[in-house]
Amino acid sequence: MSDRLFIFDTTLRDGEQVPGCQLNTVEKIEVAKALQDLGVDIIEAGFPVSSPGDFESVVEISKAVTWPTICALTRAVKKDIDVAAESLKYAKKGRIHTGIGTSYYHIHHKLNSTPEVIMERAVEAVKYAKQYVEDVEFYAEDAGRTDNEFLAKVVEAVIKAGATTVNIPDTTGYCLPTEFGEKIKFLMENVNGIHKAVISTHCHNDLGMATANTVAGIMNGARQAEVTINGIGERAGNTSLEEVVMIMKSRYQVLGIETGVNTKNIYQTSRLVSTLMNMPVQPNKAIVGRNAFAHSSGIHQDGVLKNRENYEIMDPTEVGINESAILLTARSGRAALKHRLELMGFELSKEKLDEVYEKFLKLADNKKDIRDDDIALLVGDATQQERRIKLDFLQVLTGKKLEPVAIVRLDIAGEKFDATSSGNGPVDAAIKAVKQIIHRQVTIEEFLVQAITRGSDDIGKVHMQIEYNDSIFHGFGAHTDIVTASVEAYLDAVNKLPVQV
Ligand SMILES: CC(=O)SCCNC(=O)CCNC(=O)[C@H](O)C(C)(C)COP(=O)(O)OP(=O)(O)OC[C@H]1O[C@@H](n2cnc3c(N)ncnc32)[C@H](O)[C@@H]1OP(=O)(O)O
Ligand SMILES: CC(C)C(=O)C(=O)O
Structure with a gap:
């Protein structure tokens, strides 16, 4: 079995299904080019029958991208396939991704059908798509909850009909990794002709097991992983590209499987997708979260x-x-x-x-x-020089409809002095109290308050310029309490005055 894993990126299709994440054609082209630079093998560019805009995007991405395969999604419906084929006409390598639900729920409660009819529709869709392109991928929607025996029959039939890739999605994110791994193993061992097609995983993250299930699938024979940047996608999202790729790289000794991804582009691609889709990456997200390293x-x-x-x-x-x-x-x-x-x-x-x-x-x-x-x-x-005059204690009472009052204690060369004053604000009250202790004729020429960085918990920095005997002295203070910072700045300047003899 090949040791090369194909990376099928569905950020622009499944990722774009996230409410609020829709991109315009220009933005989609930018993402597609970034995915090309990242080195993904297949870009699922959209679901062309869904809207004229999505059709247009697949056309333009097909023109803009040079080497990855461009894939268009369809239902097992002829019109969808016709439109997808049309949208891919400029693709250097085009793939039609068609399929239908195979689980009990989907067959009976969504498609109002029977297993036999679903099997026929699956085969018919693959054959129909095959008229347009050689590269046809079939998805068995909700394969995670599909009975393995029936799934094996469907997979065998679609490969016989010409499917070159068969996608086994865990559409609802239901499987345990052991179950999903066993499902792939079962198919590898029980489907005639399985080696004529690449088996693909497409796992959703409803129980937080998308990546684990994808890896279990790969360990049991899948050689294509369907993923999105930052793991975005319907509901709780899809398997994230960066996780799968870095698992293959970091655990190569154990898994022995490689991807063609240029991992050095992962972070910038993650940022691009997050920015364009207005979808922040959670800080603890593996590989690309702010706290990941x-x-x-x-x-x-x-x-x-x-x-x-x-x-x-x-x-x-x-x-x-x-x-x-x-x-x-x-x-x-x-x-x-x-x-x-x-x-x-x-x-x-x-x-x-x-x-x-x-x-x-x-x-x-x-x-x-x-x-x-x-x-x-x-x-x-x-590292500052020892100051002669130090602020030992400061208490300020202030508020709306209150006259601010400050109590100050200074330590001057080891001796303590107390003073109380009111003022037109807490800083004014505190400085007036200081002035009662220090009998120097100084005037404040400049008083500058600045938050150093940001946030209400920030340190406030105060720069004070005082005048004494026609000379200017500067003082600095910094504290999370702005009144303390102001008094410290004032004292810093006063400490620089010539000592009186
Ligand atoms: C698991 C996935 O992520 S699949 C991709 C999901 N993405 C999308 O659905 C986005 C694009 N979808 C759309 O734009 C629209 O749903 C369209 C254009 C495909 C269809 O629109 P409408 O014709 O209005 O149908 P509507 O969306 O209401 O219902 C879907 C129909 O498709 C049928 N259907 C669903 N999946 C398939 C399938 N794989 N193959 C065949 N028929 C299917 C449903 O049973 C339903 O048919 P019904 O109306 O006869 O019951
Ligand atoms: C269309 C298929 C592949 C899908 O998105 C899913 O099953 O989740």
């Missing part, structure tokens, strides 16, 4: 920094992601902080690192997303 807890970060393979089974660059991310959170340890500091150009002694780490933990408990700006401020704080 991000480490946030101290023990993992330490392990990854010592050797990436301690916690990573794939190299992120293999899927087009530049590098693993070490995210700083309240669960991070010194190793991660030190690593980030080094990347930022700081080499701290062990003692200094401990000091910054303590401050970092306090900040991280209050702020989810710690960025380089935050770290720079912490390092700045920890």
